[in-house]
Every structure is written in C-alpha cells, then in structure tokens.
Amino acid sequence: MLNYAIKRIGLAVLIIFLVMLAMYAMVFLVPGDPASLALGPRATPELKQALMESMGLDKPVYVQVWNFFRNALTGDLGYDVWSKRPVADMILEVFPQTLFLGAVALGTAVVLGIGLGCLAVLWRGSLADRLLAVLSVSMISVPSFVIAIYLLLIFAVWLGWFPAIGAGEAGNVKSQIQAVILPAAAIGITWVGYIARLVRASMLDVMGANHVRTARAFGLTERKIVLRYALRIAIIPTIAILAVGFGSILSSAVFVETVFSRPGIGSLITGAVLKRNYPVVMGAVLFMTAFYLFVVTAADLLMAYLDPRIRDVLRG
Amino acid sequence: MCSVASRGSRTAWRALRADALGMMGFVIVATFIAMALFAPWIAPYDPLKIDVAHKFATPSLSHFAGTDQLGRDLLSRLIYGARTALGIALTATGIAGLCGILLGIIAGYGPRWLDALLVLVFDSLTSLPMIMLALAVITVLGPGTATLIFVIIIISVPGYARFIRAQTLSLVRSDFILAERVMDASHLRIILIHLLPNVAGQLLIVLSMDIPIVIMLEAGLSYLSLGVKPPTPSWGNILYDAYIALRQSPFMVVVAGLPLVLATLGFTFLGEALRDALDPRLQLKVIR
Numbered sequence: 353m354l355n356y357a358i359k360r361i362g363l364a365v366l367i368i369f370l371v372m373l374a375m376y377a378m379v380f381l382v383p384g385d386p387a388s389l390a391l392g393p394r395a396t397p398e399l400k401q402a403l404m405e406s407m408g409l410d411k412p413v414y415v416q417v418w419n420f421f422r423n424a425l426t427g428d429l430g431y432d433v434w435s436k437r438p439v440a441d442m443i444l445e446v447f448p449q450t451l452f453l454g455a456v457a458l459g460t461a462v463v464l465g466i467g468l469g470c471l472a473v474l475w476r477g478s479l480a481d482r483l484l485a486v487l488s489v490s491m492i493s494v495p496s497f498v499i500a501i502y503l504l505l506i507f508a509v510w511l512g513w514f515p516a517i518g519a520g521e522a523g524n525v526k527s528q529i530q531a532v533i534l535p536a537a538a539i540g541i542t543w544v545g546y547i548a549r550l551v552r553a554s555m556l557d558v559m560g561a562n563h564v565r566t567a568r569a570f571g572l573t574e575r576k577i578v579l580r581y582a583l584r585i586a587i588i589p590t591i592a593i594l595a596v597g598f599g600s601i602l603s604s605a606v607f608v609e610t611v612f613s614r615p616g617i618g619s620l621i622t623g624a625v626l627k628r629n630y631p632v633v634m635g636a637v638l639f640m641t642a643f644y645l646f647v648v649t650a651a652d653l654l655m656a657y658l659d660p661r662i663r664d665v666l667r668g
Numbered sequence: 669m670c671s672v673a674s675r676g677s678r679t680a681w682r683a684l685r686a687d688a689l690g691m692m693g694f695v696i697v698a699t700f701i702a703m704a705l706f707a708p709w710i711a712p713y714d715p716l717k718i719d720v721a722h723k724f725a726t727p728s729l730s731h732f733a734g735t736d737q738l739g740r741d742l743l744s745r746l747i748y749g750a751r752t753a754l755g756i757a758l759t760a761t762g763i764a765g766l767c768g769i770l771l772g773i774i775a776g777y778g779p780r781w782l783d784a785l786l787v788l789v790f791d792s793l794t795s796l797p798m799i800m801l802a803l804a805v806i807t808v809l810g811p812g813t814a815t816l817i818f819v820i821i822i823i824s825v826p827g828y829a830r831f832i833r834a835q836t837l838s839l840v841r842s843d844f845i846l847a848e849r850v851m852d853a854s855h856l857r858i859i860l861i862h863l864l865p866n867v868a869g870q871l872l873i874v875l876s877m878d879i880p881i882v883i884m885l886e887a888g889l890s891y892l893s894l895g896v897k898p899p900t901p902s903w904g905n906i907l908y909d910a911y912i913a914l915r916q917s918p919f920m921v922v923v924a925g926l927p928l929v930l931a932t933l934g935f936t937f938l939g940e941a942l943r944d945a946l947d948p949r950l951q952l953k954v955i956r
Contacts, residue, residue, distance in 0.1 A: 367792040421801045433949050472862050487688060493936035495884040497891055501911055509914060603828045604800035605886050611911065621800075635809045637800045644797050668874040 356656055369421075371641055371668060376417050402435065420634075429635030434627070442620060446618035447639075449519050450609070450616040454601045456532050457540035458594065464540075464546025464582070468591070471580055472552040473559070484548065491545030492632040497607035501539035504611060507534055517613040535612045539604045543597050547590055556585035588659075595651030599644035682753050683945030689866035690941020696934025700927075703750040713741035715748040715901045724917040733923045736906070737913050742920065745901040746927050751903045753931065756813065757882040767825045769871065772832025775864055777840060777855070787833070790826035802889065811894045819889075820882055831874055835867040859928050875947055879940035880932040887928055903928050 404410045411419070423430065429439040472484045508516035520528035558564060559582055567577050606618035613619070617636060624632035684690045685933060712732070717738035727734045733743035744816070775786040793801070802819045809815040839845060839862070848858055883903075889895035890904025891911075898905050910917070910924035 362793075364795075366788075367795055369794060370789075375804055375808070378805070399857050489936055489940060490933055493880050493932045494929050495888060495932060497888055498907070498928050501907065501914075501925060502923060505914060505918055509918065599797050603797040606799050606803070607891065610892060621803055622894070625803050625811075625894060626892075628807055628810070630807065633804065637804045640800050641796055644800075645795065648795070 353657065358654055360652055360656075364649045366636070367645060368626025368642055369561045372420065372424075372550050372634075372638060373417065375637070376420070392527050394508070411665055413476065424635075426580050429638065430631035432632055433629050439631050440468065441544070442632065443617065443639050446615050446620050447617050450602060450618060451616070452528075452607050453532055453535055453539070453605055453616060454598060457536040457601050458598055460536060461540040461543035461547060461597070462590070464544045466587070468544065468548035469555065470578055470583060472548065474574060476552075476556065485552075488552075491541045492549070493540075495607075496538050496542060496604045497611055499541055499606045500535065500611040503534045504536055518618075519614045521638035531612075531614070532604045535605075535608045535614060538608050538611070539601050542604070543601065546593075546597070550590055550593065551583075551586055554589045558582045558586045561585070566638065570660070592651070592655055595648045598647055602640065612637070623666060677697070680945045684938075686943055687941045687944070689937045693934045693937025693939075693941060695743050696930055697938050700750050700754060700931055700934065702935075703747050704754040706750050707751045711741075711744035711747045713744040715740060715744040715934075716899050717741070724920070726919055727915075734919055735918070736909055736920060737917075742906070742923055745906055746903070746924070748901040749903040749906055749927060750931075752896055752900060753883050753886055753927075756817060756820070756886050756896070757879050760817045761824065763817070764821045764824040765828055765871055765875050766823065768828025769864070769868060771825065771829040772867070773836050773859055775829065776833040776836025777859060777863065783833075786829070787845075790830050794828040794830070795824070796906060798885075802885065803894070803925065806889070806894050806951050811884055811889075811897065813900075814894050815891060816886060816895045820885060824878060828871060828874065832867050832871060836863055836872060839863055839866055873939075873942055876935075877943060880935040880939070883928070883931055883935065901932075 396631070401410075427440055429443070431438055455628060456551055468484055468488070472481050475481045475484075504516055507513050514534050515527070515531050520531035555578070559577075564577055564581055567581050572581075602617070605616055606622055608614075609616040609618035610622055617640060621633060621636045621640075623629075624636065684694055717740060719735070721739060722731075722735050723737055723739040725731050725735040725739070731741050731743070733741075733746065736742055736745065752786060771786060771790075775783045775790075801823060805819050805822060806815055845858060848862065863929065886895055887902065887904035887907065890902040891908045893908065894904070895904055896902035898909075907921070907924045907928065910920040914921055
C-alpha cells in the first residue's frame, strides 16, 4: 500500500512539474513577449521594460522556472499585472465560491443520479427505463453553458424565481443558496445523467450475483433487493468516479460562472486569459491542476486502501 | 480490409435502422452536414450583412429566425455556424486522429524506453482538467480559430494514442505478426500493411463519439470570446451575442442555443448507436 501511495503521489507531483514546465516552454516558444502582448498597442519601451521586470521576464528562463516553483511552494504565485495584488490572495478569495458551487452541484447530481439509476433498474426493460436512458444521454451531451443560459432565461428572467447574476449577499445564507441553485443545476445535470447510467449498468451486473439470487429466493420484494442489497455494491464504481466528477465540475464552472456573472475561479481565469494576464492565468491553472490532482489521487488512494485489487493494477 | 470495412458499415447501417434514436441522430447529423456543405445556397442572406434598421426583428416571413443586434439574419448565421462547428470539429479530430495513430503505433511498436516516455506524456496530459489545459494554451497563443484547433488536438491526441497503443500492443503479440517477423518482413511493412488497417477502423468510432465534445468545446470557448473570432459566425459567439441581448430579445437566445442542443444530441445518439453495433465496450466520455 505504501509503495502504491508513493507511486501515485510521485506521479501527481511529476505531472504538476511537467505542466508548469510545458507552460513556460510555450511562453518562450511563441513569438512576441508576454509583456507587450499584455500591454497591447499602448506599450512604450519603458512600460514594457518595467512590466518585464515586475514579471521577472528579464531573467534567464531557468531562473524564472526555478523562481516560480520556489515561490509556488511557499504559496507565492506572483502578482497580478494590472492590480498588483498577490495572485494567491485573488484565488483564495474566490475559490470558496467555486468550491461551494461544485459541492452543491455534485451533491445534487449524486442524489438524483442514484435515484434515477435505481428507478431504471426497478423498471428495467419497460418504456420508462428506455425514456430514462434517453434522458440520461441527453443530460450528458448537452453543453452546460447552453443549459445555464436556458435556465437563466426561464427561471431568472421570465419567472423571476432566482437571481440572474452574482453569488448572493455575503453573510446572507438564504440569498447565497438562492443564487447557487441555477448554476449548480446547469453544471450538475451532466453528472446526473452520467451517474444514473453508471448506477444502472453496475446494478444490472450485481442483479445476477449470488447474494441477490439468495435474497430473491427468500421472497424479498424487488424494491428491497435493489435498494438494500444491489445498491450497496453497485455504488462502488460511482464513488470511484466522484473525484474525477468533482474536478470536471470545477472546470465547467468556467462557463457557468461567466453566464451567471458569479465570482469564482472560473470567471477569474477567463477574465485573465482575455487580458493575457499571465501571472493570474499561470497561478490559477497551477492551483486548479494541483487541486484536481490532489482530489483524484486522494480518491485513488482511498479506493486502493478499501479494495486491494486496485493496487495490483499499477503493479501489473 | 476493404471487405471488413464494408461489412462493418453494413452492420452499422442495419443496426441504425433498427435503433430509432440512432436513426434520429443520423438524420440530425446528416442535416447539419448538408447545412455545412451547402450553406451558401441554403442560407437566405449573407451571414455578415449588417442591417441595423432591422435589429432584433422577431421571426417573420423575411427573417425566419429573426435578426441579431446588428440586424444580421439569425438563420443564415446559424447555418454558417454549422460550417464553422463541423469544419473545426472534423479538421481537429482528423489531425488528432492521425497524430494519435502515429504516436500510438510508435509507443506500442517502438523501443520500451520510448513507450515509457510517451505514456508518461499521455498520462500527464489526460490527467489534467481539459478546460484548464485549453485556457493555458489560449493565453500563450492568443485566441483564434487556429489556436482552437491546436487546443482540441492537444486535448484529444493523448487519449487516441493511448487507445492505439493498447491495440498495437495486443496485435504485436498475435500470431500473424509473429509469422511476418519470422519471414523477415520489414517494420514498415508490418506497420503499414498489418497494424494500420487493424487499428484505424476502431479509432473511427472513438473519433465519431468525440465529435459532440469537440463541438461543445468550440462553442464554449467561442462563447467566452476565446475561440472563433467575430464576425465569423460560430454557434458559440452567436449564443454570446444573444446572451448579451437576453432582456431585449429573449427569442434570440432560444433560437441561438437550439443548434448546439440538436447537434450534440444528434452526434451522441448516432455515436452511441454505432458504438452498440460495432464495439459495445467503448464508453461515452464526459468533459473533464
């Protein structure tokens, strides 16, 4: 187990290192330097020089890379080109909003997805099962930002049930919850479909297992078998993908936060990319990548701890 | 190989006809392809022609889907948008597929150290959140259609290469390749005549199932003004224009989102039906 853990964590650290190295490599391979790109046509040589120095771009590449990693390890991700604020502060300020959005979205998706999956198994082979299958595929394939815009139009603009923009008043839990519902629904809906499909498929596998047959022989009702015996085993693959789900939900937040003008890491990055604000983009991408890899690796280790068979896969 | 391919396509067609949803997907996809190919003949107006006097027009006989904030005909823009969406999706997945085949065969057939190195690169790229990777590349290269295609290639190649590598590895161990080797066949012959035809067909299904994701990425990034640049009609930037004008012309949003909903659904239904007919083991992907 320790061996497995070291390998997994080592791989994650290596990946983060490679990512940042690749980003630096790209910055230097591309014609035009970041400072004049960020300044645009207004760039005077003096302004450019000052910006280059403040971004550390005047030093040799290896010094820059070294500085970046050394600073990143101590929690210093550099400074915003325009506002001069520390990037780490900017990220930590908005990250809880994205985390909250992601947690609500994934939580709801898990409950609804498992529910729909169970219903599909209970009604398997029927018309309702087929309709649920079509519904799940549709939920997976329609892009979240399109759903977000439709939800915004219907429930915020036409019906006026929810606020159209923002994340609610600070400190006012009720308004924050109201503001999170539509964006969370938009991001979560993909995962409702995905989890429903997964639960249905893995549960149908379990339905042929010996203990289910025994339960059936004892005369238990189908509902009891599905909910009490099949679900308990069928849920394992679902738990296994939740970490990836969380990461993917945080990524889709990029689109949905923009649609709802919600403060968050997604809108922070998008704004920075548009202004080619390198330090902010680099810092936020590094932060999100590290967070994602942390969640996925932690989940992998947890699964490996619970199920020794998984450890052997990496060995083989 | 030719007979295998035609048998494959016949099986696929028979399966499609039996599958109502797959057939629906096929019809939707065929419609969008026709729209993309024949856009100049189908579109009632020039998609770039500005007519501010008639901005935000509601649907009428002269403008079936109304007009946008500059008075451009929305239907024409959406039809040309199909051209943008499919053009980018096919170019990008096509190139990505070729790169995937090349790198996958190199990894699976080449020396062990190269394989290990390539797998490390593939795994690093696939373990990143896709959107973060895209945004990082766009910041460096600057937004635009070429960058968009490049981003899609970077995101998709590792998955395809991994897939081809696995196929190659299992083929290399098979008896007929061994026989070729015993007969002193050149590596080039083994790769071109035996490996390539056997792995390429499989990859086609994977590629076709990825098209809705690529369409989504193109539209999503264009929506964020990080993809196709206006005034070129893309479903993403049309939707963005509509979103900005949400309160003035709610109708525009409803129409502007429809092609994206229909296209992603159509391609997914078709892909699923083809998958079920040809290779049920493949899984539907979600965006990372």
